Amino acid sequence: MRILVTGGAGYIGSHTCVELLNSGHSVFIVDNFSNASVESIKRVEKITGKSVNYINADIRDEKALNELFKRHNFDAVIHFAGLKSVGESTEKPLMYYDNNVNGTRVLMSVMEKYKVNSLVFSSSATVYGDPDTVPISENFPLRTTNPYGQTKLVVEQMCQEVCSANDKISIVLLRYFNPVGAHHSGMIGEDPKGIPNNLMPFIAQVAVGKRAFLSIFGNDYNTPDGTGVRDYIHVVDLAKGHVKAIEKLHNKTGCHVFNLGTGRGYSVLDMVAAFSQVSGKKIPYQIKARRAGDIAQCYAKPDLAQQILDWRAEKTLKDMVNDSWHWQVNNPNGYE
Ligand code: NAD
Ligand code: UDP
Numbered sequence: 001m002r003i004l005v006t007g008g009a010g011y012i013g014s015h016t017c018v019e020l021l022n023s024g025h026s027v028f029i030v031d032n033f034s035n036a037s038v039e040s041i042k043r044v045e046k047i048t049g050k051s052v053n054y055i056n057a058d059i060r061d062e063k064a065l066n067e068l069f070k071r072h073n074f075d076a077v078i079h080f081a082g083l084k085s086v087g088e089s090t091e092k093p094l095m096y097y098d099n100n101v102n103g104t105r106v107l108m109s110v111m112e113k114y115k116v117n118s119l120v121f122s123s124s125a126t127v128y129g130d131p132d133t134v135p136i137s138e139n140f141p142l143r144t145t146n147p148y149g150q151t152k153l154v155v156e157q158m159c160q161e162v163c164s165a166n167d168k169i170s171i172v173l174l175r176y177f178n179p180v181g182a183h184h185s186g187m188i189g190e191d192p193k194g195i196p197n198n199l200m201p202f203i204a205q206v207a208v209g210k211r212a213f214l215s216i217f218g219n220d221y222n223t224p225d226g227t228g229v230r231d232y233i234h235v236v237d238l239a240k241g242h243v244k245a246i247e248k249l250h251n252k253t254g255c256h257v258f259n260l261g262t263g264r265g266y267s268v269l270d271m272v273a274a275f276s277q278v279s280g281k282k283i284p285y286q287i288k289a290r291r292a293g294d295i296a297q298c299y300a301k302p303d304l305a306q307q308i309l310d311w312r313a314e315k316t317l318k319d320m321v322n323d324s325w326h327w328q329v330n331n332p333n334g335y336e
Pocket of ligand 1: 030179
């Protein structure tokens with residue numbers, strides 16, 4: 001298939017492009033490089049030995065998208081482009097609604113115009129808010145606690161409504177749990193700007209000596225060791241989930257929703273221990289107050305993806321940590 005990948009230069013997008021190319025699809029990337037580097041695309045080309053076309057454009061630029069869709073005959077779109085920082089979204093909610101919601105609206109209206117009827121959208125487990133129980137199934141109540149999560153929820157709803165209005169459209173909403181790790185080659189990985197918000201890149205930077213210690217946000221949660229529990233999933237497993245979603249469902253009309261997680265939860269202290277073991281480095285940490293908006297535990301029931309997409313996460317915690325460490329050591333300053 002000829003697939004347009006929005007945000008394809010970013011963390012999950014670049015890994016997905018590798019898996020799409022390895023599966024024989026062609027990809028075209030649209031990215032405004034607000035949180036990415038052209039270097040990631042060059043490395044995707046090196047890993048796969050295939051060339052990748054891209055344009056530097058914003059998905060809110062309707063004129064640029066029209067030109068693109070006019071010139072190319074896309075079979076489907078995988079839509080990663082968006083802003084993803086929960087903290088920043090509480091400070092700049094309008095920027096998040098504009099980029100994530102309005103950007104998706106513009107993209108979907110151009111898809112409609114050019115009759116490109118298949119879309120896969122990056123949603124998030126954040127749409128479940130603080131769940132009453134775990135593991136989390138797709139039919140759990142949806143409620144979010146911050147503007148970022150709200151933008152995901154609004155886009156999900158917009159997708160459901162577009163599917164109700166047009167019976168030719170197929171949309172797959174993939175709710176990711178916590179993507180971590182990097183490509184086994186060590187050539188592409190997560191390259192956060194400034195101080196990382198997320199646990200794994202932060203631990204990696206402590207291990208490599210860029211930061212003095214990890215702050216652990218709370219050890220008084222109702223979890224086995226008191227620290228927060230999450231469902232960490234290897235980014236390459238996640239990327240393969242997109243290939244399955246597009247291959248299995250691009251012709252199946254309607255709106256389809258899947259959790260992409262492993263079904264297993266690990267605590268912050270589990271992650272520290274695993275990283276320390278793999279890297280051979282001590283990871284100094286300090287226990288701090290809980291981070292506002294954090295929940296105790298969150299992990300998926302991933303059975304639906306296994307049944308319908310024939311997909312399940314295969315990589316272990318050791319793979320995740322090994323590959324993160326390999327990427328971090330090879331690229332201490334990311335793509336710079
Ligand atoms: P990322 O920031 O690495 O990738 C997003 C890409 O989109 C970047 O390359 C950025 O330059 C581009 N972009 C942003 N706004 C754009 C716009 N208006 N026009 C064109 N390009 C634009 O993030 P990621 O971790 O790869 O996440 C990809 C998607 O998955 C996002 O939608 C994110 O919300 C979602 N998601 C991520 C996580 C996570 O923990 N990484 C979890 C759940 C969901
Ligand atoms: N966390 C932490 N210190 C950090 C970053 C995160 O203790 O510097 C904890 C956080 O409280 C949560 C877990 O690690 O329990 C995962 O956080 P992350 O931000 O990676 O993902 P999310 O909050 O989106 O699940």
